[in-house]
Amino acid sequence: MAEKKPFVTLAQAKDIIADVPTPFHLYDEKGIRENARLMNQAFSWNKGFKEYFAVKATPNPYILKILQEEGCGVDCSSYTELLMSEACGFSGSDIMFSSNETPAEDMRKAYELGANINLDDLTHVDFLRQVAGIPETICCRYNPGGVFTLGNGIMDNPGDAKYGMTEEQMTEAYTRLMALGAKEFGIHAFLASNTVTDDYYPELAGQLFHLAVRLHEKTGAHIKFVNLSGGVGIAYKPDQRDNDILKIGDGVRRKFEEILVPAGMGDVAIYTELGRFMLAPYGALVTTAIHEKHIYKEYIGVDACAANLMRPAMYGAYHHITVLGKEDAPCDHQYDVVGGLCENNDKFAIDRMLPEIDKGDVLYIHDTGAHGFSMGYNYNGKLRSAEVLLREDGSHQLIRRAETPADYFATFDFSPFFQ
Numbered sequence: 001m002a003e004k005k006p007f008v009t010l011a012q013a014k015d016i017i018a019d020v021p022t023p024f025h026l027y028d029e030k031g032i033r034e035n036a037r038l039m040n041q042a043f044s045w046n047k048g049f050k051e052y053f054a055v056k057a058t059p060n061p062y063i064l065k066i067l068q069e070e071g072c073g074v075d076c077s078s079y080t081e082l083l084m085s086e087a088c089g090f091s092g093s094d095i096m097f098s099s100n101e102t103p104a105e106d107m108r109k110a111y112e113l114g115a116n117i118n119l120d121d122l123t124h125v126d127f128l129r130q131v132a133g134i135p136e137t138i139c140c141r142y143n144p145g146g147v148f149t150l151g152n153g154i155m156d157n158p159g160d161a162k163y164g165m166t167e168e169q170m171t172e173a174y175t176r177l178m179a180l181g182a183k184e185f186g187i188h189a190f191l192a193s194n195t196v197t198d199d200y201y202p203e204l205a206g207q208l209f210h211l212a213v214r215l216h217e218k219t220g221a222h223i224k225f226v227n228l229s230g231g232v233g234i235a236y237k238p239d240q241r242d243n244d245i246l247k248i249g250d251g252v253r254r255k256f257e258e259i260l261v262p263a264g265m266g267d268v269a270i271y272t273e274l275g276r277f278m279l280a281p282y283g284a285l286v287t288t289a290i291h292e293k294h295i296y297k298e299y300i301g302v303d304a305c306a307a308n309l310m311r312p313a314m315y316g317a318y319h320h321i322t323v324l325g326k327e328d329a330p331c332d333h334q335y336d337v338v339g340g341l342c343e344n345n346d347k348f349a350i351d352r353m354l355p356e357i358d359k360g361d362v363l364y365i366h367d368t369g370a371h372g373f374s375m376g377y378n379y380n381g382k383l384r385s386a387e388v389l390l391r392e393d394g395s396h397q398l399i400r401r402a403e404t405p406a407d408y409f410a411t412f413d414f415s416p417f418f419q
């Protein structure tokens with residue numbers, strides 16, 4: 001089994017913990033930057049390429065700034081994500097707004113910022129016109145229906161997904177948007193999540209490039225970009241393979257040259273909206289073992305809980321765990337590693353073989369850099385943790401403080417109870 005290596009040692013972790021108590025999410029600036037550069041390199045063959053980082057994966061302005069410095073834009077889908085992006089200096093075509101069931105206020109904010117708005121439904125053409133206006137550049141989200149297959153396997157089920165429009169609706173939307181003054185068009189689709197294959201993006205790109213040619217022929221619309229959206233995954237498990245982003249970029253280039261270039265559409269820009277691939281491996285949840293328990297199973301209780309990382313409880317997702325300082329010890333103990341919620345699904349690991357864990361040991365829960373902190377919640381009155389950045393020079397920086405009880409009670413500030 002391949003090894004998964006933490007990006008900090010026990011000594012480094014202890015140094016941070018002296019400053020910021022556990023639990024906290026820790027991010028690796030060096031890893032984030034190197035990966036972002038590889039991403040841009042993979043698509044450097046495409047003149048207009050841009051990665052719009054999916055803000056929902058890791059909504060922290062310090063992280064967004066790092067990605068901005070590496071040439072990324074942002075993909076937002078709510079009012080507050082737009083506000084955070086604005087505060088970081090993103091505007092205009094640096095922003096994709098890929099929302100669904102969007103309130104008028106959010107749509108207006110996206111319009112005011114000049115974002116590339118991605119419409120999720122044909123009826124949203126008139127909604128946008130009424131609440132804000134029709135911008136010159138506009139995108140529509142596509143849903144091909146049926147099942148999405150790769151080779152001989154079913155990857156996902158677009159026919160059951162709430163997102164996007166049929167091809168007929170895309171055609172009608174483009175025609176109507178052109179009549180209302182739109183000049184440049186985008187196509188967007190998100191058909192499979194956390195894919196661990198180099199074939200997903202090329203296959204999706206092939207379908208969207210053919211669609212782009214048909215839409216251009218039918219409506220005369222100028223297609224400015226094809227947005228492959230998110231869905232490129234990572235190897236959460238030690239025995240999984242990593243995606244090869246250079247291969248993926250090359251696979252998309254081949255489809256581009258096969259389909260778009262002969263159609264005279266070689267000026268189409270490729271956009272991506274990756275969240276997980278950009279951040280997940282470069283974040284970890286650092287937590288301390290505070291209890292042990294021996295009943296019908298062996299338990300280790302930690303000071304983090306599902307409120308800090310929901311994926312295992314919500315999807316049964318695997319997150320690898322390293323006991324810092326015991327990297328080379330034999331994994332000869334079987335544990336459930338659990339948090340303190342009054343919910344029996346609050347388990348970071350079930351029947352996991354780990355080195356013997358003592359109270360006070362520091363556990364490093366891997367790959368929490370995306371959809372980790374951000375999915376957190378306050379159940380049982382648990383407070384959100386801090387976020388810490390491990391800088392390239394080895395120093396650390398608090399990039400979000402932990403919540404305090406005052407934060408938890410802040411929404412009662414109108415009432416006499418917590419004055």
Ligand SMILES: *Cc1c(COP(=O)(O)O)cnc(C)c1O
Pocket residue numbers: 054056057075098190193194229230231232273274275276277370
């Ligand atoms: C969630 C989301 C993404 C990012 O997905 P990942 O799986 O993190 O790559 C991109 N675009 C849209 C519209 C999304 O909703």
